[in-house]
Amino acid sequence: MAEKPRLYYFNGRGRMESIRWLLAAAGVEFEEVFLETREQYLKLLEDGFLLFEQVPLVEIDGMKLTQTRAILSYLAAKYKLYGKDLKETALIDMYTDGTMDLIFLIAMLYFKPPEQREKETELVVEKAKSRYFSVFEKILKNHGQDFLVGNKFSWADIQLLEVILMVEELSATALSKFPLLQAFKARISNIPTIKKFLQPGSQRKPQPDDHYVATVKKVLLM
Template identity: 70%
Template sequence: MAFSWRPRNCEIMAEKPKLYYFDGRGKMESIRWLFAAAGVECEEEFLETREQYEKLLQDGSLLFQQVPMVEMDGMKMVQTRAILSYIAGKYNLYGKDLKERALIDTYVEGTTDLMGFILLFPFLSPEDKEKQLAVIVEKATKRYFPVYEKILKDHGQEFLVGNQFSWADVQLIEAILMVEEKSSSVLAEFPQLQAFKARICNIPTIKKFLEPGSLRKPVPDDKYVETVRRVLQMYYNVKAT
């Protein structure tokens, strides 16, 4: 694969972006992925106590009383979509014009919807997890993956938009790997996505992020679930969708 993409902003940053979240995936994981794809190193402050969270609230750092929060470029940014859009734009991962940006937004919204079914999974009861697993596989194979398979087949290019590596590609590979963790054979009927996965995972910044020692978090475990519930005082009675 001929791969020539480079971040637009290659200057050495005075301070690394700082991520405020739990020591786990959740809504911060897509932000970690996008920073990694852009080759940007970050620092993390993990929320482990209710007191840490309340301090951020009292400081006025959390505009809508929610995390994730990213501190960068003199801003304390909240709302996952706003953070991702800013990173994509800053590091040349958001297309070359408004039409390409609209396509990227469309494809990102699709993968966001799919990943939403997985984000709930750790907080479910064992019975509901079984139901949700069936939902995840059905949604992936019947609604979402067929769309990306057709896009790649129809335009015959290596990336989803403009034949250039973008935020859409980063989030699709994240979604593919998340679903494969639940069902390893989920790409069996999608040859274009199999090839896409191989290409994207071989991009140097992505390959590095998939290696041990990166900021990528493992599948959420019971400790992560307990921490989120204790800090936010919520997610106690989540049901399968």
């Protein structure tokens, strides 16, 4: 039996969360090693595991993969969540690059001072609706299919659901003007592997808190 993928990261969302989502959606069990001390991070550096001195790090198939995008692309291809041809693959790359930009905007909010965070949260929510949700609403309307690409469940659908739920944590009414995205959210959330990942007790991480932020800053000397 193949060993489970092993994920090295903090006990929180950050750049690893989309990787957790993708593995969970594929029905793949994985192990996690949480970085809690500066010494753990330095040991990974000394052992030569962090190619560009950055986490996340994923051990899989005898490889030690770094760089979020490379990890996600590998997993999507391995677990048949990519496109069937170059055109579909390009569309999935385009959609996931867009949603990843929004995910990172949200992730950085939690590292802002409290007095700055509230104002910037409003800006991020408005950008999510005007720049991202409006685009995906149009895509779904134009092709009239259940999924974003090729009428087949893919990495693009997984990551869009992830960011929808992140934005709704900031603003419960964020989808109020996007009926097709509301239906998309319900549809994708009911895929068995996704539904399981959304249940309490899964390896999905909660919103970042002060402890998570402090741990990241301590380990990376931010």
